[in-house]
Amino acid sequence: MPSWINDVDPQGLIEKNIFELLDLKDAPEETKQKMINDMVQTVENRIIARILDRLQEPEIRQFEQLLDQDDDNAIKNFFESHKIDPLQIATQEVLNYKIEIINLIAAKEDEAAGDDQN
Amino acid sequence: MAEKLSGSPNPDRTDDTTDAPFTVPEEGALAEPSNGRKNQKRNRRERGEKRNQLANPDDDDSDIDENPRPSGPNRAQQTKKPETQIGQTEEKKEEKREWRLQNASDVISTIRKRENERLEQHYGKGLKGKVSRLLNEKPIGRLVKAVGKIALGTIGASLVTGFYGTPALLLTPYLHMRAMRTAIEGVMEIGQVIYGEVSKERSVRLEMNAAHCELEQQIKRYQDLEKRQDQMSYDEYQKWAREIVANIARTEEKVIEQSNQLASLHKAQHAFRVKYGAYATIAVGALNGVSLGAQNFDGQAIPDGSRYHHTLWSIRKGAEFLYEGAAPSNVETMGHFNPFHLLGGDTGHVLGHGLPAEGYVGLFAAFSGLLYSAIKKPKQISEKNEKYQYGEPDFAPPSGNGSKKPEAPTPPAEPPSTPPAPEKKKEDSPPAPEPQLISPEKKLDTFDEFMEERAAKEDEIRDRLKQIDEELSNFRKEREELFKKQDKTDEDRQKIKDLNDRIAKLTKEQKDLRDEYHGALIKYQDLKDMKRGAERIKGHIQRIEKYDESPDRDKLLKTHRRILADYERDIERHRKDIRDFYERKGLLPDKLKPEKPSNTEHDQYLPDEIKTNEQEKAKWLNRLQSAITEKKIGPFSTGNKLGEWLVDTLRKLGYVVERKDDPDTGLTEITKIEKLENDDNPNQNGNGPDNPTAPGSPKPDDPPSPSGPSGQDSPKPPGN
Structure with missing residues (x-):
């Protein structure tokens, strides 16, 4: 089991922001802002992918039409009828993303430390 | 779409978790x-x-x-x-x-x-x-993003929600709690994925896949054997066929067992998440803060929401104002009874105003909703997924389906065909573009005929839904244009009124069609799948009965019969749901409506405790009525109160009822229900068959008389 798993506790993952989890609280605001934009964009893309992945081709076309029509209720009904809960998806994706990033950075750090020791 | 994109570990699709994202x-x-x-x-x-x-x-x-x-x-x-x-x-x-x-x-x-x-x-x-x-x-999208940002932790929860004043007090705690709860459930799900739960699931899945492959191979072997029948002696063929059929039956049993195991694993995981997710959210929320939105508790009249303070409430710190940026240094604590203060916690900056009543209402709603969820939902889930208990009798589908039972065993890969496609009926259907509900002159004698006609309209319904979407969009645009017009003429106003009417009509039609599409037609597809499944199991039973001579034969038969009973139970439930749907909508032809038994006709046979319960009374009498009209009672648990009462009452009403009790499965199968028209009726107990239903003629307390060739029948009196 990877070591970072031990750090996964629901409260920490929810309450701490990604910079705290990565111990980068004091990073320059400008860099942090850029990272936030990238992260939000990635999560947004994943939410989009998850929503579209749930739909078959004709349903995607139907969804696209609804988006064009700009009818909030129709979109809401569409989600409901296809059992898509965007809130649930968003939260799952964000948490997955947090874990993934922490894991990736930790792994790279371990790898770098290993290189250095060799 | 062959390829799907989202590749991150997806708790909804646990089978994806083994793939590299x-x-x-x-x-x-x-x-x-x-x-x-x-x-x-x-x-x-x-x-x-x-x-x-x-x-x-x-x-x-x-x-x-x-x-x-x-x-x-x-x-x-x-x-x-x-x-x-x-x-x-x-x-x-x-x-x-x-x-x-x-x-x-x-x-x-x-x-x-x-x-x-x-x-x-x-x-x-x-x-x-x-x-x-x-x-x-869009509001819905912004909420999704807000939840994402809260969970990402890059923005304080109260700053994201952005509700102001009293609506914030009522709404934001709920939203915040919901987000947190989803997050906690999500983490638990991830935890389950990472830890042992899912490795268990993965191994079940692997086993199931292996069993599926094995099953396919066995079926192919069986088909090959059938083809090469002429090239071997009869004994040789029998030997091979017996072996393959026994293997098929065993593998099938394995597959079913594993899919049950998988279902119960999912059920347990879900119940765990719902229960502990809710408790964890309550604890986390109460300790660390629930958003109350943007508030102005310090009493200054600030009309513009942008100048309100964002507020969090928690047991530990009471209500806190978070100023822009939400950094810890920008937090002030309101006057609030705070148990943690007594333990030496920070006093904070007291602003002199308590939390208004609306704030407590919002908090109460959020916490109580979660508590309800923690207590009730796992129970509902477990009830919903509960494996069939044989305490409640259920009934096999009407004879229409059973009549299609194949005479000779067929390979399971080729299940008996579905009910014939209603091409003839389709020709009869009206050419109107809108899907018309059943035309009254059409002859639809059976439920299956009726449903096939509805199912044939599925494409039509989908097309019509698309058409409605387009029409609605056009009407709305047109109406918007008219709204925008500076000087509206009377004609414009009339047009707007007409458009409103048409939009309302179309919206209603859209809702009806969606209801039917999602509520009944999809269910009907499931029903057909179940029927195919039941037919396949019947085929297996026939094959085992005919060929299998292994020591496991009885065990296999027993398992298969139980599975068949499960299928039939599900089929009947689906039929009832679909029928109820169309009846509620007023679309069911009169002929297909269940006859309402007259309460005065048969209720004398009811046990006393049922007579006083209107709901149960109606249920029992309806069951009796369908047993009379369809001459069929589904398998039920031997000794079941309702099942035994039906047998007993039918006999009292002058029917010959033959039953077969299987001590292995604990099920009673009714093999014959026949009305006798003369005095030979052995079940009559001296009551005249000419008027078996006449009030007073049968005595409800009469002991049932033995009947049936099985010689096993000894129905218990009603009420036992």
Whole structure:
């Protein structure tokens, strides 16, 4: 089991922001802002992918039409009828993303430390 | 769409979890940070730094080369680091942080670019842009993003929700709690995925897949054998057929067992998440804060929401105002009874106003909703998924389905065909573009005929739904144009009124069609699948009965009969649900409506405790009525109160009822229900068959008389 798993506790993952989890609280605001934009964009893309992945081709076309029509209720009904809960998806994706990033950075750090020791 | 995009571990689709997520950059994709790292390493080397400082950045001894540890008499001084050494350690920590920041920034950026490209390639820039706009501009999308940001932790929860005043007090706690709860459930799900639960699931899945493959092979072998029947002797053929059929039956049993196991695993995981997710949310929310939105508790009249303070409430700190940026230093605590203060917690800045009543209402609603969920939902889930208990009798489907039972065993790969497609009926259907509900003159004698007609309209319904969407969109645009007009004429107003009427009509039609599509037609497809499943199991039973001579034969038969009973039970439930749906909508032809038994006709036979319960009374009498009209009672648990009462009452009403009790499965099967028209009726107990239902003629307390060729029948009196 990877070591970072031990750090996964629901409260920490929810309450701490990604910079705290990565111990980068004091990073320059400008860099942090850029990272936030990238992260939000990635999560947004994943939410989009998850929503579209749930739909078959004709349903995607139907969804696209609804988006064009700009009818909030129709979109809401569409989600409901296809059992898509965007809130649930968003939260799952964000948490997955947090874990993934922490894991990736930790792994790279371990790898770098290993290189250095060799 | 063959390929689906989202590749991150998806708790909804646990089978995906073993796949490597596409979102994780492939080897080489993140070369940038690695190269950056190497460059930095080279730079450090140039500066003469020690090689392994990154491996042990916090280890002060790593500077031993540059700052040799004192020895001998100076040894005591080693605990006190020279100022230069402390400075260098700090420098290294700083460097490590810088490296991590650079690395994280690169990784995050690379992932974004790659995934963005992939998404645009796969779904097209246009579609991606449209959904993206939904997330950024529409209320529902903004909420999704807000939840995402809360969970990402990059923005304080109260700042994201952005509700003001009293609505905030009522709404935001609920939203915040919901988000947190989803998050906690999500983490638990991830936890389940990572830890043992899912490895268990994965192994069940693997076993199931293996069993499926084995089943396919066995079926192929059986088909080959059938083809080569002429090339071998009858004995040889029998020998092989017996072996293959026994194997098929065993593998089928394995598959069913494993799919049950999988279902119960999912059920347990879900119930766990719902229950403990809710408790955890309550605890986390109460301790760390629930958003109350933007509030103005300090009493100043500030009409503009932008100047309100954002507020959090928690047991530990009471209500807190979070000023812009939500940094901990920007938090003020309101006057509030705070148990933690008594334990020495911070008093905070008291603003002199308590939490208004609306605030407590909102909080109460949020907490009580979660508590309800924690207590009730797991129970509902477990009830919903509960494996069939044989305490309640259920009834096999009407004879229409059973009549299609194949005479000779057929390979399971080719299940009996579905009820014939109603091509003839389709020709009869009206050519109107809108899907018309059943035309009254049409002859639809059976439920299956009726449903086939409805199912044949499925495409039509889908097309009509699309058409309605288009029409609605056009009407709305037209109406908007009219609304925008500065000087509206009477004609315009009339047009708007007409458009409103048409929109209302279309919306109603849309709702009805959606209801039917999702509520009944999809269910009907499931029903047909179940029928096929039941037929397949019947085929297996026939094959086992005919060929299997292994010691496991009885066990296999028993298992298969139980599975068949499960199928039939489900089929009957689906039929009832679908029938109820059409009846509620007023679309069921009169002929197909269940006859309502007259309560005065048969209720004299009811046990006393049922007579006083209107709901149960109606249920029992309806069952009796369908047993009379369909001459069929489904298998029920031997000794079941309702089942035994039906048998007993039918006999009292002058029917010959034959039953077969199977002590192995604990089920009673009714093999015959026949009305006798003369005095030979052995079940009559002396009551005249000419008027078996006449009130008073049968005595409810009469002991049932034996009947049936099985000789096993000894129905218990009603009420037992």
